[in-house]
Amino acid sequence: MNDLFDARQVRHAFGRAAQGYEEASALQREIESRLLESFDHYALRHGDAKPQVIVDLGCGPAHAAAWFRKQIPDARVIAIDAALPMLQAALPNTRGQWLRRKPVDRVCADLRALPLADASIDVLFCNLALQWIDDLPAAFAGFRRVLKPGGLLLCATFGPDTLYELRTAFEQADEVPHVSPFIDIAGFGDALVAAGFREPVLDRDLLVETLPDFTSVLRGLKAMGATNALHARRHSLSGRARFAAADAAYPRDGEGRFPLTWEAVYAQAWGPEPGTPIRDAGGELASVPLSRIPIRRR
Template structure:
């Protein structure tokens, strides 16, 4: 889906949300906790360099710095105000580096990272395979990739309610678990393992759900979105379409599908699939040279 997102809008939305993000991010905190539990698969290995891509307010980076005090932990986010909030998690006793950068162009050296962690960030990228190829580039052979993202059932009720009220989409598209697995394989990762959870949150009404999404920075960032405010008429039609879904307690349901992926950095020269073909990069130093005798 090239060109799906307006990334300036994404940056602005998360910048505005930074100060109050933690209060609204209950689901994000639960997913982060579950993702961090997968670090046990490193066994007793102590990484030298750990990167948290899309770090938000820095809780995962702080947890990994606590787990590995001797590691260089880098918290990376597109929104500078998120990194300013992350400073509170670092503290003087366990500081970690904070870098304002884009997940689509990591400012990191090739093969320099032992653990690359990313919690609920990749749903904001257009070309998943290209971003994962960038992750592979910076990961050392045998390094660990640990990521989560939202799947296509996320906000299905909201998507359908607005579809009944407006021809313009209001909810971003999300990659399926099969598409995510294919992108990992195409990027050349080794031994990928994927899992998924379905969470069901409830709200008193549609405005409450929309307020939470704004507090999370998860506003409509589609490049094709309507640039004017959603009119009262369209919003009322969407609310009416949502209304029949109320549960036995009189609350509106909201489904959130979370995909988890764990994979490992391949050995140098492992191929990447592009255009139906496998392309391998081999260091010049590994190419044998036959020298003629004089």
């Protein structure tokens, strides 16, 4: 098994969390709001020209999609998520009274296989979905395919300091991984450059929650869908002894409470012109439109 993540488990976890996600996702909303601030750069580059098609990818409750609909009333806004229950729970945010004239379209699809035409999207917004993807360069290649030249990519993911307290605790209690690995800001930027995106700008934040006990940590992660989806996870119950050991090993703050760290990595980049090369470890890979390849017919 080469894949790091079990995609079906990811969909199941977020589908199961859909009904209570609104109450459990304050952290995601905060990161989303910070990422949305970068949308101002679209007007700085394009002046009065408004985006015509905007995608909220890995949309969850589709708050970002609703925000874009308010900001750009004439644009087509598409909310995409791989978990159907999450899209169903997003209905109030995409079909509210003020959205009746032009509601947000909802599409159930995997971001690794976007059902979107080439060079059709003006703004691609992806908040906290890429950390569940094995092949980041392939995901960015798909983003590049659908984004118009000069289109804006806004995305956020989790960096390696995320959940380090929980990772440390379980390393003392169990031999199998309980916390996903997360890419660092340099690797995230390198993947954008390798995919051919122009002028990437990256930033990071550390956000720390403080919870009363170990049970609250685990319940909070489950409520937001952030459960263990690694193929290498334990597929049987971990048992009380392992959880008790992890509880005992969890680092506390000065008041005996349980800190939970999240490292948010933000990226802004622009869609490249057609023909911009894609780079891998071996150098540049040519990108040639099919229409420019001569075909000899017998």
